[in-house]
Amino acid sequence: MPSNRASGPCTDSFPAQSDRGPHPRPDPHRRNAFRYSHRSGRTAPSSVGMKVLVTGGGGFIGSNLAAALVERGDDVRVLDNFSTGNRVNLARLPEAEVVEGELRSYERVHAATRGVEVVFHQGALPSVPRSVQDPLTTGAVNVEGTLNVLLAARDAGVRRVVFASSSSVYGNSGMPPRVETDPADPISPYGVSKLAAERYCVSFSRVYELETVALRYFNVFGPNQDPTSQYSAVIPRFVTAIARGLPVSVYGDGGQRRDFTYVQNVVEANLLAAASERANGAVINVATGRPTSVNELADVIGKLLDRQAERVYHPERAGDVRDSWAGVELAHELLGWSPAVDLEAGIELAVESYLHRSSPA
Numbered sequence: 544m545p546s547n548r549a550s551g552p553c554t555d556s557f558p559a560q561s562d563r564g565p566h567p568r569p570d571p572h573r574r575n576a577f578r579y580s581h582r583s584g585r586t587a588p589s590s591v592g593m594k595v596l597v598t599g600g601g602g603f604i605g606s607n608l609a610a611a612l613v614e615r616g617d618d619v620r621v622l623d624n625f626s627t628g629n630r631v632n633l634a635r636l637p638e639a640e641v642v643e644g645e646l647r648s649y650e651r652v653h654a655a656t657r658g659v660e661v662v663f664h665q666g667a668l669p670s671v672p673r674s675v676q677d678p679l680t681t682g683a684v685n686v687e688g689t690l691n692v693l694l695a696a697r698d699a700g701v702r703r704v705v706f707a708s709s710s711s712v713y714g715n716s717g718m719p720p721r722v723e724t725d726p727a728d729p730i731s732p733y734g735v736s737k738l739a740a741e742r743y744c745v746s747f748s749r750v751y752e753l754e755t756v757a758l759r760y761f762n763v764f765g766p767n768q769d770p771t772s773q774y775s776a777v778i779p780r781f782v783t784a785i786a787r788g789l790p791v792s793v794y795g796d797g798g799q800r801r802d803f804t805y806v807q808n809v810v811e812a813n814l815l816a817a818a819s820e821r822a823n824g825a826v827i828n829v830a831t832g833r834p835t836s837v838n839e840l841a842d843v844i845g846k847l848l849d850r851q852a853e854r855v856y857h858p859e860r861a862g863d864v865r866d867s868w869a870g871v872e873l874a875h876e877l878l879g880w881s882p883a884v885d886l887e888a889g890i891e892l893a894v895e896s897y898l899h900r901s902s903p904a
């Protein structure tokens with residue numbers, strides 16, 4: 544198996560703000576110095592064949608995105624510390640340059656953004672339960688890490704940062720479907736961290752010559768998603784349990800509804816968000832617009848696998864929202880995007896990957 548291009552070992556420290564030194568200004572002769580300015584409204588950005596950075600590219604969504612970028616001919620660099628991601632996810636992408644490094648290190652992030660036109664910022668600690676257990680680390684990676692990405696992108700003359708935000712910013716406020724104009728009222732420390740990071744993105748697009756787009760993903764699933772971690776999402780956990788004839792664990796009564804979104808839909812939204820001139824400074828839902836309860840999900844998976852989906856019910860988990868599904872009109876309007884793969888087709892596409900990853904070596 545060919546190895547990825549590596550960019551040296553991780554030698555990160557966590558420098559204080561004062562260690563950052565002067566910010567280098569973008570070189571006007573650089574390839575991406577033609578970047579589109581929303582203030583002047585001139586010059587369309589290039590959208591294919593770019594140098595791009597995917598933070599968290601060793602993770603579930605980041606690796607699917609990196610694969611799509613490589614496939615369309617972009618020059619892809621990945622920044623990841625592989626804390627929740629896995630090098631195996633990049634094994635089929637020898638073209639991607641891998642920088643092992645820490646989002647909490649400005650220097651490391653800045654080095655990774657050099658020469659880059661678009662940053663797809665997927666790196667984060669993505670779990671609600673983890674954030675309830677350890678809000679400090681979640682905040683440091685998700686908020687300070689995003690600030691480092693934005694600062695480094697600004698300083699390196701990056702054209703646009705596309706940020707992976709989350710439906711968790713909505714909390715339980717109002718009635719679904721959630722639309723972008725609804726008030727944000729996150730419940731979990733994770734949701735708070737994503738909201739803070741998202742607001743930094745919007746702020747940077749207003750006060751600096753850096754374009755940003757924040758995409759609020761709703762319950763993403765698909766290949767390269769780890770079914771074995773204690774923080775695993777519900778679909779990989781259900782598939783692996785039901786396939787083995789084991790009962791699935793349901794937290795609460797199972798009536799809570801979610802908008803389960805196949806990863807390819809999210810990848811396509813990212814590609815469009817990198818190029819859409821109208822999306823600069825926007826916050827956009829990425830979901831299917833279709834609610835499915837956790838109990839219904841177990842039945843759908845049982846039917847697809849031709850197995851009985853037995854449940855064991857546990858108390859509700861702290862930080863979880865009751866119902867969460869999205870209105871996706873804004874994504875259609877600003878990105879020309881709509882979800883191409885539905886829940887059943889997505890699960891069929893993902894099953895093999897889950898079963899392969901969960902089987903003993």
Ligand SMILES: NC(=O)c1ccc[n+]([C@@H]2O[C@H](COP(=O)([O-])OP(=O)(O)OC[C@H]3O[C@@H](n4cnc5c(N)ncnc54)[C@H](O)[C@@H]3O)[C@@H](O)[C@H]2O)c1
Pocket residue numbers: 598599600601602603604605622623624625626627628629644645646647664665666667668669684688707708709710759760761762763764776
């Ligand atoms: N999966 C979902 O349903 C979902 C929903 C909403 C939002 N999101 C967001 O999408 C993004 C990707 O999520 P995912 O599900 O692929 O999770 P993931 O855990 O598979 O990917 C996150 C990646 O970030 C890397 N990372 C974590 N901390 C880091 C650090 N300090 N320095 C460098 N790299 C670090 C991990 O190693 C991993 O590769 C995250 O920002 C997450 O908050 C995911």
